[in-house]
Amino acid sequence: MAYSLIFPGQGSQEAGMGKDFFDAFPSARDVFLRADQALGFSLSSIIFNGPEEELMRTAFTQPAILTVSTAILECLKKEAGIIPAPLFMAGHSLGEYTALVASGVLSLEDGVRLVHLRGRLMQEAVPEGEGAMAAILGLDPDLVSAVCSEAAPGGECRPANFNSPGQVVISGSTPFVRAVMEKAKEAGAKKTVLLNVSAPFHSRQMRPVADSLREAFGSLEWHEPSAPIVSNALARPVRSVHEIQQALFDQTFMPVLWNDSVNRMADDGVDTFFEIGPGSVLSGLVKKCRKGVTTQTCGSVPEFEALSNKLKEMV
Structure with a gap:
């Protein structure tokens, strides 16, 4: 059995996530403490206690999910004594940073x-x-792209996440997003749902963010990955620091190719996907992207114990 570790993105957060790991395991407590110290404020307090509207602020949501996912993975290593050996790692949007x-x-x-x-x-x-x-x-994803081109010919709205064969997320200027929603219904979409997000992620409006992030990359210490990272923007593995940085830059304003990423990993031999972090969104999407693969979530202590036992059997 070849497996991939996958990490959730924004939208998986909820107040109290990771608290059971914090209470149960010293290695999890250490991760939360280190995150608090690195940021200079108590992120863990926001994660555990909310309020929900504070946790929903993008500047807090993103480090919160990364911290919880990392704490769970550290528990696998230090509490369960498992050194994971995945064929690939991948994450959805923000989750790609957790994979790094x-x-x-x-x-x-x-x-x-x-x-x-x-x-x-x-x-x-x-x-x-x-x-x-x-x-x-x-x-159909191609039809969604065509509808975007028709309703927003200047690129004001376009696909942001190709999550599965039947789910595409669009992003852009509000009036054009609404126009695409209407056109999509006329084209036969079963449903359109306006998302409760604070910004048009993975749209061309995020290009200045990408430029600022690239500047920030220079102040960090980078290393080669222990396992290939399947890039959201490319839907293929990246291994060098240069490739990884370029993929992160592109990911900021280009679509997340999750459906293609899952299929690429499966084509290369992955038959099992372990979702490390809060929620189960990615596991649900993986099953829609590729029939016949196995998924398992790991966002609570009971799920952690089950995954630990499975990984020990694989060693």
Whole structure:
């Protein structure tokens, strides 16, 4: 059995996530403490206690999810005594940064500081109300792209996440997002849902954010990954620091090719996907992307114990 570790992105957060790991395991407590110290404020307090609207702020959501996912992975290593040996690592949007920390490309400290900056820049890039995202359900991805080109010919709205064959998320200027939603319904979409997000992620409006992030890359210490990272923007593995940095730059304003990424990993031999972090969104998407693969979530202590036992059997 060949497996991949996958890490969730924004939208998986909820107040209290990771608290059971913090209470149960010293290695998890150490991760939360290190994140607090790196950021200079108590991120762990926001994660555990909310309030929800504070945790929903992008500048806090992104380091929060990265920290919880990293804490769980550290528990696998130090509490369960398992050194994971995945064929690949991958993450959805923000989760790609978690994959970099998991694979040793970035330290936890550099990782949380970088995504805190990323979240703040994304929040500030577009005035509130001027950008939006929406999920288009039950419409062929190529048709979604065609509808975007028709309703927003200047690129004001375009696909942001190709999540599965039947789910594409669009992103861009609010009036154009709404126009694409209407056109998509006319084209046969089963459903369109305006998402509760604070900015139009993975749209051309995020290009200045990418430029600022690239400047920030220069202040960090980078290493080669312990396992290939499947890039959101390329849907293929990247291994060198240069490739990884370019992929992160592109990912900021280009679509997340999750469906293609899952299929690339499966084509290369992955038959099992372990989702490390809060929620189960990615596991659900993986099953829609590729029939016949196995998924398992690891976002709570009971799930952690089950995954630990499975990984020990594989050694």
